[in-house]
Amino acid sequence: MAAAAIHTSEKQYSPARSLGNTEQNWCRAVASGTGITVLALQMAIPPPQIAASLTGILEKLQTRHPLLAAKLHYNRATKSFSFLQAPAPAAPHAVALHDAPTTAKILAAAAANSPLHAILEHELNTNSWSHPGSFPCSGAEILHVAVYAATGTGSVVALRFHTSVCDRATAVSVLRELMEMVGGAGPNAGIGNEGEGKMGIESLIPVGTAKKTLWAHGLDTLGYSVNSLRLTNLTFQNTKMPRRSEVVRLQIATKHTALILERCKSKGIKICGVLAAAAIIAANSTKHHTSDTKKYGVVTLTDCRAILQPPLSHRHYGFYHSAILNIHKVKGSENVWDLAKTCYMDFADYKKSNKHFSDMADLNFLMSKAIDNPALTASSSLRTSLVTVFEDPVLDDSLEMQRSIGAEDFVGCASVHGVGPSIAIFDTVREGRLDCTCVYPAPLHSREQMSELVERISKVLIDGVTEDGTEV
Template structure:
């Protein structure tokens, strides 16, 4: 990528500034949690973390509050290696038990993931002498010779692509050879500095009209019923999993229609939400409008383009809305939803609307009352344009990797449900993150169950057609 200063203070770009404000409120805390059945080689783990820091300067940077409205990052005066915290079995057990019934309802990996999603060192903007560290590493010791390795990162330096690449590089560095690498970069800059000029153009009139449209449209959107809009919030997770056969049928259905998986997942979410709210549909016109935010990786469209191993936040958001009558076929709605997103992307809305979206997010964070019930909900659902596709490798078996989950918190500003989809060994595993107690676990488990049912029923219709 283009050279970036690795030894100078840098004012964050607009999108990074927005990330900092969102993380402070609880949205964008990225967690990678891996459960292994082989005792981790702590020395090798530390060495692998050090290699990541050496290869990616942004991992050494510290976050500072510049003034009342902006943030800066700068490298420490002397590079410090990331502290690795080892939590013994007794403390891990105490932690699990402190989560009450969740400790018995869900596997330890799930409980620990939720625990980490709600640890927020960045909620207080009071600047410490050396600044705020941007990522953390922990190892939890479970009974029965199992361990959970966790990385927790600030969204300002870690979008979804960065998280995937970081995990890949970490596993390579922890392999038998202790090698990996070849990804060394010089530094990073904000996404705004790399957007082709012609793709970000928008007249003042168009920008003003879009701002008004976004603002007015937000008041017409239907929200999932809020259970508790007053209590302090935290992020919780429900996993949507599908068998190999179900996943194959889902992906085949998408391929036949020339759409991506995100279209089908979002359509299923909207239909499930409509069904959940049907008791509230009292008028003859039962049409409901739902907000959808698509997140797409912009690395390939920047100038110069970036590789997936160049760390930072290089995603953009495209906000759309869709009417649902409850009578739609899944594939009909999925095609409509994906086509709308694709058209917006082809018109460069992911670049031209970036400033508008960041401004509106900042305004909502500063003035929660601008959102329904001060909920800070920006949409019903958010989804990534592309799923993560991977298979268990020799390194995974060597490390004794049993299972893992990667996602980010959403209990500040964000959707009612954020979809983090992975296709692992041909099976869909989607972490669905939601803000609690704004939404209850029972409510979200019911919603996700309806989503899966909508998807499975669509397969049956395909077979019988």
């Protein structure tokens, strides 16, 4: 069989809450390709065995987190989305099982260098929430799970989420809980889901922190839109062809990662600052050198769970990140650590001023306008910045657990080809080694171009902690 699935009869779903503005924005963006989150795991276990065990595991996961069993509903009268609540108990989730011939076709059509990489890209570009001529689709599940017969007797497991319910913190928690369950953790292990899925981030913002006059909203929106037209972009390769998301992986050796983290600590900054700086310097090095100052946009995403009212834990699934946009002027002679300090401190100052809350509505508005009016962006590219980074990296120390359950590798990221940056960096410090999944829109940017950019970023990072080959 090409793609078999395990199904149970559907039960009646009941109306649940409407989506907040940020969640609504992801629903609009997903039609163009932005807003699909994928976790992919390479497993040393045969596909049928994996598919059978996943069904029970997903049922437990949905019991803990009912949001994963919900469906997305579109109201054509109000042009808005809401979640449909699954009945309790929810029906076991369907797991699609792709046999070897079907998987081989996917791998043959990919330019990726491994089955895990190829299937990650395939899933990033499989949009279950947008069908030609029928978007917005209604009654769609927000989670899709597939198992691919990809590596001899092994397999690749892919979990594809609608980003409105899965920010990076959620993806990390899902992965951790799945590994715990596969490893034999009981159904009551972990933290409960009190309050989960009941409100969007806008309803949980601390009182007063998002306060802004109508006039201030107008000025800030105008400022963001005017400045975006003046940003320097990477050279676009093809602005006409349909877009997809592709991935390049950036990995830094343990010894250099330790030096980078140590330097960040000594300078009082986080790794997001040096990643942004390295991306700017790498991108600027591809430009023709002139005396002109260039402006690059950096979007930093921050997880707001701990500072919401009431605070949420990392196991409260949903989208609770907010964005801060900073613009940096570059002449071409900047030192990576000086620029890293500027990138981080500008972000930190904005966050201290609560701009991640007060500007949320403005950035959501501009994102939706860019989707509706591509010509507002350079070459109709829908690029909103050069790079997107996260305030904090994922710290992964689960290697022992991974090995115990047969997991050989994993990657996770979200699609960006509809609207977003030229490169989004999903950074993980994995057993002491910096491992970044870098996502970009193709063919707006080519694989060759972005592979070269990532190599330049890597060189900037390593050169920043070495001097004539001697570590400093």
